[in-house]
Amino acid sequence: MIIQNLSKMERQKKIKEYLLKDPFLSDKKLAELFNFSVQTIRLDRLEMGIPEMRKRIIQVAKNTSSIDKVKSLKKEEIIGELIDIELGKNGIAILKTTKSMAFNRTGIIRSHYIFSLADSLAISIIDAEVALTGIARLSYKKPVYAGQTLVAKARVARKRSNKFLVSVHVKSNQKEVFTGKLIIFSVKDSSKKEGGINENSY
């Protein structure tokens, strides 16, 4: 299954996607897959800041792959898939909706699935051992239908002592379907930061 005739941007986007799905692909295999030279693939990786295969594998093994940085939630506790995170700042999670999340009759996703995505992402980005939701304001903009993929972006808008105001925007096909403002309380601080921002997530 060789892919051809791709623009540079398209190729880079695809490389990203492929590596998110399968971090075990070497440059050589990618080159064969996309029918470009190994050097081109390497340049692409460099431009996108994606580390080499061996480092990616180590990340996966250590679970340093963004998910492990999360202290409040373990990976099984996160609804959706966490794809990028900067602790204390922001994060992105994706949820692929299915029929089982929807009302049978309409195929519309039940609101609490969307809230669950937003809420667990919001909690994930708090840099604390224990984080609890206190107050939330939710706004559902558009119905989401089973099969649509939701992209949630959360951002710490304000911090006062142990109180975090987190805003979450959920989109499907570039269109906003949900926004929420959550006030989250951190119960314990885990401030033994080990600087390394990014490389973990791409």
Added chain:
Amino acid sequence: MIIQNLSKMERQKKIKEYLLKDPFLSDKKLAELFNFSVQTIRLDRLEMGIPEMRKRIIQVAKNTSSIDKVKSLKKEEIIGELIDIELGKNGIAILKTTKSMAFNRTGIIRSHYIFSLADSLAISIIDAEVALTGIARLSYKKPVYAGQTLVAKARVARKRSNKFLVSVHVKSNQKEVFTGKLIIFSVKDSSKKEGGINENSY
């Protein structure tokens, strides 16, 4: 000979132990740790049939990455039990919380389970074929611990055309743990429909 054999055996045993704890150790690092040459470590690994570092890491990575990243809420887990309802007016639902709904570390129930209870109850008391949550204000008063039983009471506070303001109060042991105000939109009226009781959420 015996003494040396013993030390060799001891070393190999230790290597095994070290690698079980930390599969990321290279031969070089092991050699430094045990103060033996890299070649000796290699021979030890060979004798014990332990693969090289990179292969060990791949094993670890494949194991951990096989974990299902997308965890969704199961129906039985969120629904709770609808114990009383007056369509268009009010309703009561009960949810027995379990460990699987809680943070492992603290045993505190994840907020979206409580919201799910409140939201699906609120939707179910709306006398409409399709009801969707539009806006919600949530307030978590107290942490709920796994094992506690939650009682949710929902009431239609106001109705304007297809817009319902529903307030939900959730208690555990007579104490309020959550309140929410939800604005729910009915999309179609079901007052004439047969079996007008909501399959929507319950």
Added chain:
DNA sequence: TTACAATTAATAGTTACTAATAATAGGTAC
């Protein structure tokens, strides 16, 4: 045609190995 981006090639150096062979230190057996 020139200019520039995109792509490919080529080269040297790295890590963490495998595989094979050889050298050395120490003891044992007769």
Added chain:
DNA sequence: GTACCTATTATTAGTAACTATTAATTGTAA
């Protein structure tokens, strides 16, 4: 003492999957 044996260490050649750098080639648009 010499032959033998084991454990250990060293050496060499070769591998995959890179990084980093420089250079050459191809394509395309002004």
